[in-house]
Amino acid sequence: MLVKDLKHIFHETLDVIYGEQEVSSFFFLCTASFFNISRLDLALDRNLVITKAEQQPIFDALEALKNEKPIQYILGETAFYGLPFKVNENTLIPRPETEELVALVLHNIKKQKQNSKACSILDIGTGSGCIAISLAKNIKEAQVYAIDVSVKALEKAKENAVLNAVDITFIEANILNKNSWDLELLDLKLDVIVSNPPYVRNLEKTEIQNNVLNNEPHLALFVEDDNALVFYRAISEFAIKHLKPNGQLFFEINEYLGKETKVLVERFGFKDVELIQDMYGKDRMLKADKI
Numbered sequence: 001m002l003v004k005d006l007k008h009i010f011h012e013t014l015d016v017i018y019g020e021q022e023v024s025s026f027f028f029l030c031t032a033s034f035f036n037i038s039r040l041d042l043a044l045d046r047n048l049v050i051t052k053a054e055q056q057p058i059f060d061a062l063e064a065l066k067n068e069k070p071i072q073y074i075l076g077e078t079a080f081y082g083l084p085f086k087v088n089e090n091t092l093i094p095r096p097e098t099e100e101l102v103a104l105v106l107h108n109i110k111k112q113k114q115n116s117k118a119c120s121i122l123d124i125g126t127g128s129g130c131i132a133i134s135l136a137k138n139i140k141e142a143q144v145y146a147i148d149v150s151v152k153a154l155e156k157a158k159e160n161a162v163l164n165a166v167d168i169t170f171i172e173a174n175i176l177n178k179n180s181w182d183l184e185l186l187d188l189k190l191d192v193i194v195s196n197p198p199y200v201r202n203l204e205k206t207e208i209q210n211n212v213l214n215n216e217p218h219l220a221l222f223v224e225d226d227n228a229l230v231f232y233r234a235i236s237e238f239a240i241k242h243l244k245p246n247g248q249l250f251f252e253i254n255e256y257l258g259k260e261t262k263v264l265v266e267r268f269g270f271k272d273v274e275l276i277q278d279m280y281g282k283d284r285m286l287k288a289d290k291i
């Protein structure tokens with residue numbers, strides 16, 4: 001079958017759901033992943049062919065896309081902060097706003113540690129490991145720890161650490177339940193704690209697209225409406241005990257709960273608590289210093 005005919009089938013089937021441009025991008029992500037054929041390859045040779053024996057995976061992908069499965073789960077991979085990451089239904093798909101959080105953390109570590117870059121970092125709720133691994137990759141001297149309650153997410157995160165050739169200590173723990181913390185976690189003294197915890201309230205589900213609702217792990221996303229800051233409370237309590245003096249806490253936050261999150265973090269005794277906007281001008285990050 002001609003690759004250009006296959007592309008036509010993709011557009012015929014999917015444009016009505018995603019629009020032409022996005023379908024074109026999905027198509028070439030698939031051809032690159034399954035057949036090592038790029039957009040440029042097809043532009044240079046309009047008569048490129050894939051054999052019948054090779055076709056099944058791309059038709060399976062087409063079917064999955066029709067059912068609004070995210071392309072990252074179909075291909076089992078994505079990119080974050082310029083690095084490759086394996087993902088599956090147990091890991092949240094890393095988001096661009098979280099890349100902004102990583103950039104903020106890196107900027108602050110580099111500013112604070114101009115002479116010695118050695119520092120210890122903990123990522124709470126690591127999922128695919130995207131935050132911990134990007135930090136480890138960019139600060140070679142850092143000692144990086146990452147926790148998650150999901151054993152299956154931790155399996156992927158470990159795979160991603162190997163893929164990106166970084167050394168991270170992964171710990172299974174429920175940050176909401178002190179009884180699940182092992183000695184290694186209890187003994188940590190850290191320069192930086194960073195977290196993108198679950199923060200979407202059930203009442204905000206109407207704003208969430210179906211492909212997210214139906215495919216991404218709810219454990220990674222949702223909190224109860226009447227206890228929306230439960231993770232920020234538990235992590236702040238942990239952080240005030242486990243950060244070294246002048247240590248720093250960084251959060252990705254719910255854009256609607258910036259002020260409440262700031263007040264909560266201040267109540268735990270952090271100083272210089274700052275809300276930070278993303279590239280769209282929304283309050284999406286918080287930075288706080290331990291005295």
Ligand SMILES: C[S@@+](CC[C@H](N)C(=O)[O-])C[C@H]1O[C@@H](n2cnc3c(N)ncnc32)[C@H](O)[C@@H]1O
Nearest residue numbers: 094125126127148149150174175196197198220
């Ligand atoms: C919003 S996701 C963030 C994943 C990843 N850090 C990222 O930025 O893409 C939240 C993560 O917190 C984990 N999580 C949920 N409840 C937890 C708990 N009680 N203790 C530790 N981790 C938890 C989920 O498994 C999920 O991986």
